[in-house]
Amino acid sequence: MFDLVPFGKRKDDAFGMLAKSLQDVFNDDFFAPLKSTTLSFRTDIRESENAYTIEAELPGFKKEDIDIDYNSPYLTIKAVRKEESSEEHQEHQVVRRERRYGEYVRxxxxxxxxxxxxxxxxxxxxxxxxxxxxxxxxxxxxQIEDGGDAGRLQ
Structure with a gap:
């Protein structure tokens, strides 16, 4: 998001800097699951004379979890990560799980x-x-043909 504070006043405006810091905290990826149920992933796009090359980072996904669809004019890449259920022994209980599960779409x-x-x-x-x-x-x-009187104004 663009700052609304003019360039010259940036150094002098302590309140503006505090507001921007708070804004950056709430825009952090930590809050991404609260913002939307659909997540995104990083891509690089290159163009050559004959084609586009799209590289998408999808670590941990199998090809069965990825769906690619072209419905003119949109190319959609969707990857779904499903939570795998597993039984834990009493001495190996999960205290905190930081993996994201959900649908990643571009x-x-x-x-x-x-x-x-x-x-x-x-x-x-x-x-x-x-x-x-x-x-x-x-x-x-x-080619323009000679049409005689066809193109003449009267």
Whole structure:
């Protein structure tokens, strides 16, 4: 979020700095489960002349847990982490569990792609999508014919 305090007054405005600090605390990922039931993940997107490459960090996910869907013009990656139930012995009780469970979703707006050519692979928690672009056909120059009186104003 952008600061609303002018650049010159930033150093002098102690109350503004305190308010920003509190805002940063409440924007921290610690509160992410309270903000939304849908979580996100980090991605890198590269573009070449013929394709886009999307790399998504999904550590701990198996390919069965990941769903990739293209419904023009949106490419959606969804990963669902399910809590595994396990029995604990009395001396090995879980005191605190810090793993997140839920649905992780990212949607990308992409146009002019060859949807039949999209390929995905998962290795060491990194999902890689190769999204080929549609081949562009060169434009066609349209010749103007001599039409006699057709183009003349009266």
């Amino acid at each position: 949607r990308f707006y992409v146009q002019d792609i060859a949807e039949d050519g999209i390929r995905a692979s998962l290795k060491d928690g990194l999902l890689t999508l190769e999204v080929p672009k549609k081949l562009k056909t060169p434009g066609r120059r349209i």
